[in-house]
Amino acid sequence: MSSSQWRDDDHDHDPSDDEQAKGNRKRSSRACDQCRKTKSKCERSPTDAELCKNCAASGNVCTFLGPSYKRGPPKGYIHAIEQRWQTIESLLGAVIACPAPQVQALLASLRQDDLARDILNRVDAGPFGPLGRTGAEATKEDLLAQIFKSNESASASSRDAARLRRQSRISREVVSSSQDTIPMQVPTPEWQDRISTLLASAAGTGSTFNAEGPLAQRRRTGDASVFNQFGSTSEFGMGQGQDAWGAMYTMPPSGGAQSDSDDAADDAAEGVGHLSLDENSEIRYHGLQSGLSLLNRSSRKDDRNEGGIWRLPMSRIFPLPSSCMGYLRYHEEEAALPVTLPPVAEQERLLDLYFTYVHPAFPVVHKGHFWAEFNARKHSPPLSNPASPASGSSPPSSAHTQPASPVPRVLLLAMLALGARFTTKNVEPPPAKGEMWTGGKKYFDDARAILNTIVHESRPSTCQALLLLGHREFGLGSMEQGWLYFGLAIRMALDLGLNRNSDKWQYRGAPLFGASEKQMRKQIWFGCVIADEYSAVYMGRPVYIHESEFDIPLPALDAQEETEDWQPARCDPMQMVCDPVPARVMSCFRASATLSVIAGAIVSRIYPVKCPGRRERLQALAELESRLDKFYVALPDTLRCDTITKRVVPPPHILFMHMKYWGVVLLLHRA
Numbered sequence: 001m002s003s004s005q006w007r008d009d010d011h012d013h014d015p016s017d018d019e020q021a022k023g024n025r026k027r028s029s030r031a032c033d034q035c036r037k038t039k040s041k042c043e044r045s046p047t048d049a050e051l052c053k054n055c056a057a058s059g060n061v062c063t064f065l066g067p068s069y070k071r072g073p074p075k076g077y078i079h080a081i082e083q084r085w086q087t088i089e090s091l092l093g094a095v096i097a098c099p100a101p102q103v104q105a106l107l108a109s110l111r112q113d114d115l116a117r118d119i120l121n122r123v124d125a126g127p128f129g130p131l132g133r134t135g136a137e138a139t140k141e142d143l144l145a146q147i148f149k150s151n152e153s154a155s156a157s158s159r160d161a162a163r164l165r166r167q168s169r170i171s172r173e174v175v176s177s178s179q180d181t182i183p184m185q186v187p188t189p190e191w192q193d194r195i196s197t198l199l200a201s202a203a204g205t206g207s208t209f210n211a212e213g214p215l216a217q218r219r220r221t222g223d224a225s226v227f228n229q230f231g232s233t234s235e236f237g238m239g240q241g242q243d244a245w246g247a248m249y250t251m252p253p254s255g256g257a258q259s260d261s262d263d264a265a266d267d268a269a270e271g272v273g274h275l276s277l278d279e280n281s282e283i284r285y286h287g288l289q290s291g292l293s294l295l296n297r298s299s300r301k302d303d304r305n306e307g308g309i310w311r312l313p314m315s316r317i318f319p320l321p322s323s324c325m326g327y328l329r330y331h332e333e334e335a336a337l338p339v340t341l342p343p344v345a346e347q348e349r350l351l352d353l354y355f356t357y358v359h360p361a362f363p364v365v366h367k368g369h370f371w372a373e374f375n376a377r378k379h380s381p382p383l384s385n386p387a388s389p390a391s392g393s394s395p396p397s398s399a400h401t402q403p404a405s406p407v408p409r410v411l412l413l414a415m416l417a418l419g420a421r422f423t424t425k426n427v428e429p430p431p432a433k434g435e436m437w438t439g440g441k442k443y444f445d446d447a448r449a450i451l452n453t454i455v456h457e458s459r460p461s462t463c464q465a466l467l468l469l470g471h472r473e474f475g476l477g478s479m480e481q482g483w484l485y486f487g488l489a490i491r492m493a494l495d496l497g498l499n500r501n502s503d504k505w506q507y508r509g510a511p512l513f514g515a516s517e518k519q520m521r522k523q524i525w526f527g528c529v530i531a532d533e534y535s536a537v538y539m540g541r542p543v544y545i546h547e548s549e550f551d552i553p554l555p556a557l558d559a560q561e562e563t564e565d566w567q568p569a570r571c572d573p574m575q576m577v578c579d580p581v582p583a584r585v586m587s588c589f590r591a592s593a594t595l596s597v598i599a600g601a602i603v604s605r606i607y608p609v610k611c612p613g614r615r616e617r618l619q620a621l622a623e624l625e626s627r628l629d630k631f632y633v634a635l636p637d638t639l640r641c642d643t644i645t646k647r648v649v650p651p652p653h654i655l656f657m658h659m660k661y662w663g664v665v666l667l668l669h670r671a
Helices: 033-038 053-058 075-097 101-110 114-125 140-151 161-166 168-180 189-205 213-220 224-230 241-249 254-270 326-335 344-357 367-378 409-422 441-454 460-476 479-495 515-539 559-563 585-606 614-633 652-669
Strands: 275-277 283-285 309-311
Touching (some): 033 053, 283 479, 344 367, 559 585, 585 614
């Protein structure tokens, strides 16, 4: 053994300094086999450069046959590498073992490359592949032994497995040494690009819809055996039949798909081809899956489509005579019911209670627009005006001219039924002992009677009435009836397209809705979101509205409602004394709607009928908790509730929003 086996760490050593450094001990980066075996310090012998001190003293031969491994990385780093390796090979092993034809076709395409085929074969024979799993044991030591067996040379294949399990470090070194002798290419970015091209070419030759079996695939790709019985494909004007028929059932290239998707998104944003008008002049929305947007691109000889808006009245009334005014018939049906409204002064008193205690917490009614309609009702004959277009559904005057109309009675009665719950004057008398007080029941019964007559016709005003009646029933403890009212309101809102952003909807170049109508549509929809989440959590039901199913933005802030002072109503029977504070109605409503969206995601992702896996569940918990934290941090100062400093107590609806937040936090963490 030459002295070259001794490697000094100091590579800048000057031979001229040997005499000065004779007494200094030199550190070696490598130990001989005997010192490695006895775990002794290996130092150069001063008398013999071929031996170390220990071998010279014991008379042994000083050899350097063992591996030249230095101290390895930290144990945590090795554990992390092993964990990533096990995860990747487990995933590849599961893919290799999958018997699905699509997966096997993908693997066959990958095996066309030499390096990819070698990687797949080693994974297949490894401890996580289909072949290796049959012989692998359960413990980690047995797993290392299995890896060693699959990589060691033939001369060492007879070693005892127990010994291998005891020598995990040596096992790793032998595995690495044996793998170093195997010629293997190093994956490069060019190789990855080549694999991607290979997979793309393999996917392009296959059929998009392969799940229906060979017969369906043959029929869709235009096989001659199918078309011969009907004659040549040229009879259908297809040119070359196979390409033409295949194009009908395969997805377009990525560029074309993106272009079509952008065009469809633009059409949906403008409402072109997605909107229809019934005989009551109500706007309905139809999504892409309905196909109406495709029909809108073709020329029509009838008058079913006018300016991109379909005329789709209910059955048995098309074509609609020009002299027929459907909205008048609707109003006459509503007014024909024997419903008596209280005097105007009593209505105003109950509405004052409603806008003091109900509206700030659940503002599904546009306050300014409602008062304009209410004043119109006071000065209009009972049967001479149509139903409210202020529900936000009538097209502009260029399409369908309608006179200004008062607030519908069903909405007015629903608001009176809620306002009557906050007073004992001019309402039902106090109940007997042990019975529930039925304040406002008369207004509720009248509203329900009208609702039974018009519920089949979707109108925003009817949707508002359903939300308010459901709100009242939940407050009284009648959850079943309130649940049904909320469900009807949500269905009606979807029918009216309230879940879509209507800011760009146009008719012949003019906006379809005014500013107040757009604001009211947003308030109604997010009222549905709040109602859906509240009823789902309260009754343990699944949510109906998911955040991926609407794109309408939150309602805009109303300066008047934001700065308007809130204080108890003048006719409050409790005679509470409270300093006026800013109401902040719309900012509180926006925060409550955002919180309801998060709560709905918690119900659908954490409390589903089919529980997800533990990993997915933990990921969802962390994500939703982060969303709740961001929501609370982003609250403006006007909506915060500071219990430490002696600030002004916020109004009840802001306090209720904070109660709801902590309830949602409990809902998430108790899972």
